[in-house]
Amino acid sequence: MLTSRRAELGLRRAFLLALTGAVLTGCSATLPVEQRMSLPGLPERVELTEVPFYSQDDHQCGPASLAMALNWAGARTTPERLVPQIYLPARHGSLQPELLVATRRLGYLGYVLEPGLDSVLLELAAGHPVVVMQNRGLGWYPVWHYAVAVGFDAGHQEVILRSGRQKRHVVSLRVFERTWRRAEYWALVVLPPGEMPPTARESPYIQAVLGLEQLGHWRAAALAYRAAVARWPQSLSARMGLGNSLYATGDLAGAQQAYRQATLDHPTAGVAFNNLAQTLADQGHWQEAEQAAQRAVSLGGPLLASYKETLRAILARSSQ
Amino acid sequence: MLRLSHAMKAVSYLAIISLLGVGLFVPIAQAGLIGTEAIVNAADAHSDRDRVKKLLAREDIRNQLLALGVDPDEAGARVQGMTDSEAQTLAGKLDQLPAGGGVVEAVLIVFLVLLFTDIMGFTDVFPFVNKPAR
Structure with missing residues (x-):
């Protein structure tokens, strides 16, 4: 009896040792951690003290973290109000894409950063808090967690988080990078539309604004596209998006201006002429509208059938 | 219960496909503005097969949200707010992705x-x- 109990204890000890051994080798394989909290032009220390804090209730770090980011951006919401939008009761947690959906439902821009520490540091330096996902446990025993990065200290190599029940969780870069890497460096900024993440790239940014469009947040989309046009003046998508959002809010003059600029920057883009033609027609400029529609049809492309319909409708209306 | 939900799934798929079937006979080309989505994602042409796939993905997510305890009204709104690419990422994986x-x-x-x-x-x-x- 005694021996079997001892054997059992021994087995347990061996198991524990094996486990920790596996853990240590698993982690040391990924070492050394790059200590690269030094970018040219980056301040030594940043802390966004104005980011509000919501303490996490059971399992609800997702709603709490998103509420902090949204309220910082200007939305008025609470973790309680976000729970039905992003919480999955049976999973005891929230999924990353659903954080984005909830953000855009409130008319705010959610942008997922390029994976890596540089993006987070640059956003923090620009004054933007960053929602991060971490696996605070281990690969074989994940403890998925959302927190909000609100600062860093390059001298002490530390990251400052609003996390769980802690308003100010200071964690060494080494520990933070390990836990964050296990969640594939997922990081999200939540911004009032019109404010541009300094690390944004054109294509994913436009996709983010498209999400706002899809939910009918046209004013927000117009602001976001205007910022995109300022950053990427030659972007056809941004210019057309600006025109379309202004059109949807009833600002035909603004839309016309955006489409016209698109035809100048992209003289072979039939779609720019097509939308310009429609807007001119709505304003009663029939002759100009017809010219633009003709141009779209002669340029052709995959949307030719639509251009032809536009032209046909304009000819029918102008002859009335 | 399981059999019933399978049957319901089949019925809803049939409904979607028949709705789309009606759409097939309507001319797709429309006069007027061309939306930003069509401009940005011009590469992936919106074939009918694509549309069916996207609708099925959304239906699948809604069912999974319900199965994971989300309120029915809220589940619809949550799916509606997703972009097509988000829906594609999530479909069939709500019980596996990190929460x-x-x-x-x-x-x-x-x-x-x-x-x-x-x-x-x-x-x-x-x-x-x-x-x-x-």
């Missing part, structure tokens, strides 16, 4: 291992552990 909840529901041995790794600075589970700086 951030931040709480350890652990047995003692896991607690001990995590405590140890916390002290070593490999993990950051327990706020009461002082992690080493390097």
Whole structure:
């Protein structure tokens, strides 16, 4: 009896040792951690003290973290109000894409950063808090967690988080990078539309604004596209998006201006002429509208059938 | 119960497909503005097969949200807010993707291992552990 109990204890000890051994080798394989909290032009220390804090209730770090980011951006919401939008009761947690959906439902821009520490540091330096996902446990025993990065200290190599029940969780870069890497460096900024993440790239940014469009947040989309046009003046998508959002809010003059600029920057883009033609027609400029529609049809492309319909409708209306 | 939900799934797929079938006979080309989505994602042509796939993905997500305990009204709104690419990412994976909840529901041995790794600075589970700086 005694021996079997001892054997059992021994087995347990061996198991524990094996486990920790596996853990240590698993982690040391990924070492050394790059200590690269030094970018040219980056301040030594940043802390966004104005980011509000919501303490996490059971399992609800997702709603709490998103509420902090949204309220910082200007939305008025609470973790309680976000729970039905992003919480999955049976999973005891929230999924990353659903954080984005909830953000855009409130008319705010959610942008997922390029994976890596540089993006987070640059956003923090620009004054933007960053929602991060971490696996605070281990690969074989994940403890998925959302927190909000609100600062860093390059001298002490530390990251400052609003996390769980802690308003100010200071964690060494080494520990933070390990836990964050296990969640594939997922990081999200939540911004009032019109404010541009300094690390944004054109294509994913436009996709983010498209999400706002899809939910009918046209004013927000117009602001976001205007910022995109300022950053990427030659972007056809941004210019057309600006025109379309202004059109949807009833600002035909603004839309016309955006489409016209698109035809100048992209003289072979039939779609720019097509939308310009429609807007001119709505304003009663029939002759100009017809010219633009003709141009779209002669340029052709995959949307030719639509251009032809536009032209046909304009000819029918102008002859009335 | 399982059989019923399969049957319901089949019925809803049939409904979607028949609705789309009606759409097939309507001319797709429309006069007027061309939306930003069509401009940006011009490459992936909106074939009818694509549209069916996208609708099925959304239907699948809605069912999974319900199965995971989300309120029916809210489930619809949650799916509606997704972009097509988000819906594609999520479809069929809601029970596998990492769900951030931040709480350890652990047995003692896991607690001990995590405590140890916390002290070593490999993990950051327990706020009461002082992690080493390097």
